[in-house]
Amino acid sequence: MRQLFRFHGGVHPPEHKAVSSAAPIVQARLPQRLIIPLRQHIGTSARPCVAVGDKVLKGQMIGRAEGYVSAAVHASTSGAVVAIEMRPVAHPSGLSDLCVVLEADGDDRWIERTPLDLGRMDASYVRNRLRDLGLAGLGGAVFPSFIKLNPGAPAKVSTLVINGAECEPWITCDDRLMRERAQDILTGARIMATLLHSTNILVGIEDNKPEALAALQAAARSLDVPADIVAVPTLYPGGGAKQLIQVLTGKEAPSGGRSTDIGVQCFNVGTAYALARAVQHGEPLVSRIVSVTGAVARPQNYEVLLGTPMAELLEQAGHTSEANGVIMGGPMMGFDIADTAAPVVKATNCLLVKSPRLFPPPPRAMPCIRCGACARACPARLQPQELYWFARAKNFGKAQEYHLFDCIECGCCNYVCPSHLPLVDYYRYAKSEIWAREQEKNAADLARRRHESRVSRQEREKVERAERLAAKAPVKKAQATVPPDSAEAAARKALIAETLARVQAKQAGTAPENIDTNSSS
Amino acid sequence: MLAAVLVMAAIALLVGGVLGYAAVRFRVEGDPLADKIDALLPQTQCGQCGYPGCKPYAQAIAEGSADINQCPPGGEDGIRRLAELLGKEFKPLNAEHGQPKPKSVALIDEAVCIGCTLCIQACPVDAILGASKQMHTVLAAECTGCELCIAPCPVDCITMQPIAEDLANWKWKYPAVPLKDVA
Numbered sequence: 001m002r003q004l005f006r007f008h009g010g011v012h013p014p015e016h017k018a019v020s021s022a023a024p025i026v027q028a029r030l031p032q033r034l035i036i037p038l039r040q041h042i043g044t045s046a047r048p049c050v051a052v053g054d055k056v057l058k059g060q061m062i063g064r065a066e067g068y069v070s071a072a073v074h075a076s077t078s079g080a081v082v083a084i085e086m087r088p089v090a091h092p093s094g095l096s097d098l099c100v101v102l103e104a105d106g107d108d109r110w111i112e113r114t115p116l117d118l119g120r121m122d123a124s125y126v127r128n129r130l131r132d133l134g135l136a137g138l139g140g141a142v143f144p145s146f147i148k149l150n151p152g153a154p155a156k157v158s159t160l161v162i163n164g165a166e167c168e169p170w171i172t173c174d175d176r177l178m179r180e181r182a183q184d185i186l187t188g189a190r191i192m193a194t195l196l197h198s199t200n201i202l203v204g205i206e207d208n209k210p211e212a213l214a215a216l217q218a219a220a221r222s223l224d225v226p227a228d229i230v231a232v233p234t235l236y237p238g239g240g241a242k243q244l245i246q247v248l249t250g251k252e253a254p255s256g257g258r259s260t261d262i263g264v265q266c267f268n269v270g271t272a273y274a275l276a277r278a279v280q281h282g283e284p285l286v287s288r289i290v291s292v293t294g295a296v297a298r299p300q301n302y303e304v305l306l307g308t309p310m311a312e313l314l315e316q317a318g319h320t321s322e323a324n325g326v327i328m329g330g331p332m333m334g335f336d337i338a339d340t341a342a343p344v345v346k347a348t349n350c351l352l353v354k355s356p357r358l359f360p361p362p363p364r365a366m367p368c369i370r371c372g373a374c375a376r377a378c379p380a381r382l383q384p385q386e387l388y389w390f391a392r393a394k395n396f397g398k399a400q401e402y403h404l405f406d407c408i409e410c411g412c413c414n415y416v417c418p419s420h421l422p423l424v425d426y427y428r429y430a431k432s433e434i435w436a437r438e439q440e441k442n443a444a445d446l447a448r449r450r451h452e453s454r455v456s457r458q459e460r461e462k463v464e465r466a467e468r469l470a471a472k473a474p475v476k477k478a479q480a481t482v483p484p485d486s487a488e489a490a491a492r493k494a495l496i497a498e499t500l501a502r503v504q505a506k507q508a509g510t511a512p513e514n515i516d517t518n519s520s521s
Numbered sequence: 522m523l524a525a526v527l528v529m530a531a532i533a534l535l536v537g538g539v540l541g542y543a544a545v546r547f548r549v550e551g552d553p554l555a556d557k558i559d560a561l562l563p564q565t566q567c568g569q570c571g572y573p574g575c576k577p578y579a580q581a582i583a584e585g586s587a588d589i590n591q592c593p594p595g596g597e598d599g600i601r602r603l604a605e606l607l608g609k610e611f612k613p614l615n616a617e618h619g620q621p622k623p624k625s626v627a628l629i630d631e632a633v634c635i636g637c638t639l640c641i642q643a644c645p646v647d648a649i650l651g652a653s654k655q656m657h658t659v660l661a662a663e664c665t666g667c668e669l670c671i672a673p674c675p676v677d678c679i680t681m682q683p684i685a686e687d688l689a690n691w692k693w694k695y696p697a698v699p700l701k702d703v704a
Binding site for chain 1: 562563565566575576645646648663665686688691692693695696
């Protein structure tokens with residue numbers, strides 16, 4: 001039995017997991033049109049590498065990774081590219097982003113896939129292949145996985161943590177995946193451990209998922225993977241990477257640092273599964289498991305092609321008359337979807353349909369009474385009431401001093417606040433305001449440098465022009481100044497006098513014709 | 522009595538000597554206050570403050586010959602930051618110098634441009650690319666939105682385009698929470 005640790009705070013919101021966890025994963029219907037955003041990961045948007053009118057096969061790359069923090073995007077089914085344009089996407093802003101619109105031909109025909117032979121490939125080549133296969137973290141942050149699979153200094157990452165905690169209420173996609181595809185998950189974990197040179201594999205699963213726990217333990221035995229499958233106590237946000245690592249290892253990532261600083265790397269079970277499919281079958285990331293739950297007729301987990309419009313998926317799950325909105329993600333960390341025409345993307349773990357019965361409108365907010373309930377619940381050991389104060393007053397420097405950027409936006413403070421303040425909204429506002437100022441400052445620094453270089457160039461040109469003029473001047477001067485009593489000077493004087501006399505004689509001799517004739521007549 | 526006076530005089534001389542030496546030995550090149558002020562200015566280089574660029578304005582503020590409320594692109598936030606740095610009272614933007622506008626970049630209508638290079642000479646940050654009798658274009662990423670290129674253009678082919686909100690520059694808004702009135 002492994003010794004477990006505790007993280008600070010945490011809450012026990014009602015789980016609602018049984019709503020969607022009983023039924024097995026079903027394949028979602030193939031939609032007629034898929035809208036595939038080119039930015040489905042954190043980092044730079046992929047660059048489209050197909051043109052309107054092109055025929056593409058399932059798994060064909062349609063967006064190439066651009067820059068380092070990026071991942072490729074692929075066609076989720078075979079068909080034709082009908083547009084590359086701005087479409088509404090799943091984002092709290094409800095804004096549009098560049099998408100490839102695909103008209104499905106219904107054949108769902110795969111492109112040729114070649115498994116990766118890890119034993120004969122260089123590790124950096126494997127990582128580049130994984131980037132081109134579009135792998136990104138499926139736990140919610142969608143960070144390109146190939147970057148996290150770079151161990152850096154040898155043996156820096158001794159422990160690999162596979163995150164199957166799934167602490168957010170309502171969501172069961174990882175639960176069903178672990179129950180049904182445990183072997184692939186562990187295969188993926190083994191590949192990750194090889195790439196990272198990790199000696200220790202830990203799989204953390206909250207103890208409210210006994211079936212998933214049993215399935216993974218059985219798979220570990222049959223595959224002979226030296227992974228420790230650990231039941232962790234159910235406590236939100238136990239599925240946060242830093243919290244899970246703390247529970248399993250007792251080590252805490254430093255403020256502002258990463259888990260690799262303490263020799264641990266963490267991946268979601270969905271990412272491990274996608275990695276196994278990519279390596280063993282050469283399959284790019286074109287689908288994921290999505291929980292559709294809440295106020296729907298058939299709450300269930302679906303295997304959905306990326307780019308499927310949310311509306312089509314919701315239709316499949318069945319409308320209910322009370323539905324009044326959709327959240328992407330869970331009730332604690334998810335955000336409202338403005339337009340269900342937006343597609344399912346790599347980050348879509350759950351579509352939670354709201355109803356006034358399930359999600360009554362929150363009571364009106366009251367002033368902060370500084371009770372400190374949020375500080376007791378905060379898993380990052382912050383002082384949320386202080387952060388709220390500073391963010392509300394737009395005192396961003398002070399908010400940063402109180403470690404605003406260690407906030408994981410888990411929503412525990414919102415949940416316990418007796419005044420029902422939307423605390424996390426304030427932190428998000430402060431964070432994005434600070435980032436924007438950082439960018440503005442960088443732009444100002446760039447403008448300053450460019451202006452200074454322009455001014456110095458203009459000054460240099462002025463000096464150069466003056467120098468050129470100065471270099472020419474002495475020659476002219478030398479020509480102009482000749483000693484007065486030399487023979488040359490006398491000759492020149494004579495020449496001038498002679499010319500002058502000739503000109504005067506000429507002027508006297510030639511009378512203006514027209515004037516002369518006019519006056520005489 | 523005399524001894525005390527002598528001791529005090531000797532201390533004064535000694536301290537004065539040390540200070541005088543330090544002033545020469547640890548002399549700071551440039552004006553650190555002007556640099557600090559310059560760091561807070563938006564570097565638009567638009568000249569709306571009445572000075573030919575942000576640096577000269579910063580120097581004028583440091584010398585006390587200019588006020589802190591002459592920079593429209595910096596807006597109220599900028600004035601607040603200057604006031605904080607200089608320990609002065611905040612004052613509203615001086616309307617003589619213009620009003621703050623949404624951040625924009627210049628756009629050249631390339632069909633109309635005659636390639637006269639006047640805008641290139643006017644641009645304070647070298648953000649316009651082109652050559653004589655060749656079409657010009659604005660490097661949007663470098664443009665500060667100073668509008669200095671608009672006036673010299675003989676064919677009026679330059680317009681200011683406000684920067685649209687997209688996913689890259691979208692920000693979370695200030696939460697609008699009506700507090701319950703207790704009364």
